[in-house]
Amino acid sequence: MKKNTFYLFIGCIALALLALFWYSVEIHNQLLIEVAFIIGIVIIYFARRNVTDLIEDERSAKITEKAAMRTFQVFWVMFCAFSIGAVMQILRVPSFPRERGTDRPPWDILPPEVMPLKMMGYIQLGLLCLMIFLYVGFRLYYARKYGEWETDEE
Amino acid sequence: MKNKIKVFRAMHDMTQEDLAQSIGVTRQTILAIEKGKYVPSLDLAFRIARHFNVNVEEVFTYESESRTVEID
Secondary structure, rough: HHHHHHHHHHHHHHHHHHHHHHHHHOOOOOHHHHHHHHHHHHHHHHHHHHOOOOOOOOHHHHHHHHHHHHHHHHHHHHHHHHHHHHHHHHOOOOOOOOOOOOOOOOOOHHOOOOHHHHHHHHHHHHHHHHHHHHHHHHHHHHHOOOOOOOOOOO | OOOHHHHHHHHHHHHHEEEEHHOOOOOOOHHHHHHHOOOOHHHHHHHHHHHHHOHHHHHEEOOOOOOOOOOO
């Protein structure tokens, strides 16, 4: 498979996944898009192995490696910060004094509201977007650093 | 790290694309090495030197630009 054919193939897979996402929303079946996404990624992985044109060498591998490492280094801090906040919200870490002016016994206090599941989904989506933006940003930085867009007289 | 890839290419009348294809890298990699933007691995350096039938020292010259080690 040629490199350009591979890129077209990725585009087709993305369109198919988009259509499946729409359909799974229509029929209220989240399992469909989840399984389809995994299958799509596996198909792309195997298709990439059959690309005959050279698309990766040691320089591009180094760019990918460095971008991935930097993304991980930044992302885990953000992820931990969010996770600590989420855990505190779930456990409702007590502030002292807990409730001023109340003389209710501790066993009479209602359990804290747990963060709604829908909210968790949005936050996960936000974190995923953050990870993608970080990766693209670092990739652009290292690609520029290692001469990706250098021009020559040839 | 300085190199004379451009000189050797000219001596062998090769384009960057020709050299890149024969040693299995992209043209951008050859360009980045020539411009000093990327320091090749030992394996790639030996492949380049072997392609021109010379020792690796004849193509690549080590020159420390500063005493500090850059951690990027």
